[in-house]
Amino acid sequence: MPTNVTVPGMGESVTEAVLLRWLKNDGDVVATDEPICELETDKANVDLPSPAAGVLRHAKNAGDTVHVGETIARVDDGPAGATPVKAPAIAAAQSSSAGPASAGPTSSTKTESKPAAASSSKPEDLSPAVRRVVAEAGIDASKIKGTGPGGRITKEDAETYSEPAKSNGAPAPSAGTNQPLPSAPSKAPASAPAVAAAGAMTGFDENGKKRVPMSKMRLRIAQTLVQAQQTAAILTTFNEVDLTEVMAIRSRLKEKFEKTHGIGLGFMSFFSRAVALGLKEFPRINAEIDGSDVVYNEHVNLGIAVSTDRGLAVPVMRNAETLSFAKIESEIKRLALAARDGKLGLSELSGGTFTITNGGVFGSLLSTPILNPPQSGILGMHTIQKRPMAVGDEIKIRPMMYIALSYDHRIVDGKESVSFLVRVKELLEDPTRLMLEV
Numbered sequence: 001m002p003t004n005v006t007v008p009g010m011g012e013s014v015t016e017a018v019l020l021r022w023l024k025n026d027g028d029v030v031a032t033d034e035p036i037c038e039l040e041t042d043k044a045n046v047d048l049p050s051p052a053a054g055v056l057r058h059a060k061n062a063g064d065t066v067h068v069g070e071t072i073a074r075v076d077d078g079p080a081g082a083t084p085v086k087a088p089a090i091a092a093a094q095s096s097s098a099g100p101a102s103a104g105p106t107s108s109t110k111t112e113s114k115p116a117a118a119s120s121s122k123p124e125d126l127s128p129a130v131r132r133v134v135a136e137a138g139i140d141a142s143k144i145k146g147t148g149p150g151g152r153i154t155k156e157d158a159e160t161y162s163e164p165a166k167s168n169g170a171p172a173p174s175a176g177t178n179q180p181l182p183s184a185p186s187k188a189p190a191s192a193p194a195v196a197a198a199g200a201m202t203g204f205d206e207n208g209k210k211r212v213p214m215s216k217m218r219l220r221i222a223q224t225l226v227q228a229q230q231t232a233a234i235l236t237t238f239n240e241v242d243l244t245e246v247m248a249i250r251s252r253l254k255e256k257f258e259k260t261h262g263i264g265l266g267f268m269s270f271f272s273r274a275v276a277l278g279l280k281e282f283p284r285i286n287a288e289i290d291g292s293d294v295v296y297n298e299h300v301n302l303g304i305a306v307s308t309d310r311g312l313a314v315p316v317m318r319n320a321e322t323l324s325f326a327k328i329e330s331e332i333k334r335l336a337l338a339a340r341d342g343k344l345g346l347s348e349l350s351g352g353t354f355t356i357t358n359g360g361v362f363g364s365l366l367s368t369p370i371l372n373p374p375q376s377g378i379l380g381m382h383t384i385q386k387r388p389m390a391v392g393d394e395i396k397i398r399p400m401m402y403i404a405l406s407y408d409h410r411i412v413d414g415k416e417s418v419s420f421l422v423r424v425k426e427l428l429e430d431p432t433r434l435m436l437e438v
Helices: 087-095 129-139 154-163 163-167 215-233 246-263 268-281 325-340 414-429 433-435
Strands: 003-006 016-022 035-040 045-049 052-058 065-067 072-075 236-241 289-291 293-295 302-304 306-308 311-313 353-358 377-381 385-391 394-408
Touching: 035 072, 035 129, 129 154, 215 311, 236 377, 236 414, 246 325, 246 394, 246 414, 268 325, 268 353, 268 377, 268 414, 268 433, 302 325, 306 325, 377 414, 394 414
Parallel strands: 302 353, 353 377
Antiparallel strands: 003 072, 016 035, 016 065, 035 045, 052 072, 236 394, 289 293, 306 311, 377 394, 385 394
């Protein structure tokens, strides 16, 4: 009996998706749970597995907008003894109405082309980010030498192979060792069109214009930001933090911490812990408005803003107030890598109660972050800068960071917002408070 392949429910507020590309051709023999296509929603890209083994028959084309519950293919019973046929590497090159993703600057600093070599990576093993580069460049993935674990092709491998001339440009910026968020700072803004190998944009019409469709994710970001500005009374308060003690602890214990826990000791565990403790004292900043009610949250589900080549993703670290420093660091790394590779689950992108965003990885000194509805607060972190400060009766050079709290003034008063930010400052300037919760 044929088995229908339908678009599954994909989390709160997600009702439709774009069939970004077929990973298996019409007529291919597929195995149960083998990825057959990639769906793009306004929150993430999702690989859809086959619900049964058999022969795949497409009912929709790449680029079609599909809705939850809609049938996009069927799997017919295959002949006895048939084995799945692997789709060619360029099968993903079918067109998509979602528009081209930003290629971003390559991390290579060599000026010569990367030599072609057979890769141990199979087409079905390619991450969505790599498949996108391969499809847009029209290259054969089997000719790319993979430098990832087990010979897997990374996005940087694909970009270096397809755009060797781009290495003549400036190298991608790095977050540096003094930045709190290991997101994906080397990527170009998601709103930028694809960049030619020489670094110049191409494809302009006779009027000097170039029109590129926005992806569903970028459209969703635009809608959310406008919604936040129109529905919330957003106000921002600022303070600055002396990170001398935090940096001293990291310098003294980071090697032992990594040896013990298998993960590096960054700044995010300190900031996440400080925010979680602060929200326990000022619960309305962790709450939300629903009609005429205030809905309080028992737990701190902390959204961590991560920049990717597709746009800003905000994966959620749940029950942050219960996590150890090692667990926070591990979750931050896992979520950031999953966001970069397009592997975030939809459940990891919903349910946040408060957000931290870090413009410091790009060099921002000060900014006013926008709320992530329906949340009532967002903390903005910025670059760490050594500045002369008055310490007692002396002038000393200190590593300082400006921090900003944007909040919904409908639910949070000025006194609460300022007090919360001062509390975060106190906890970071005397990190023993983080351990003792005082």
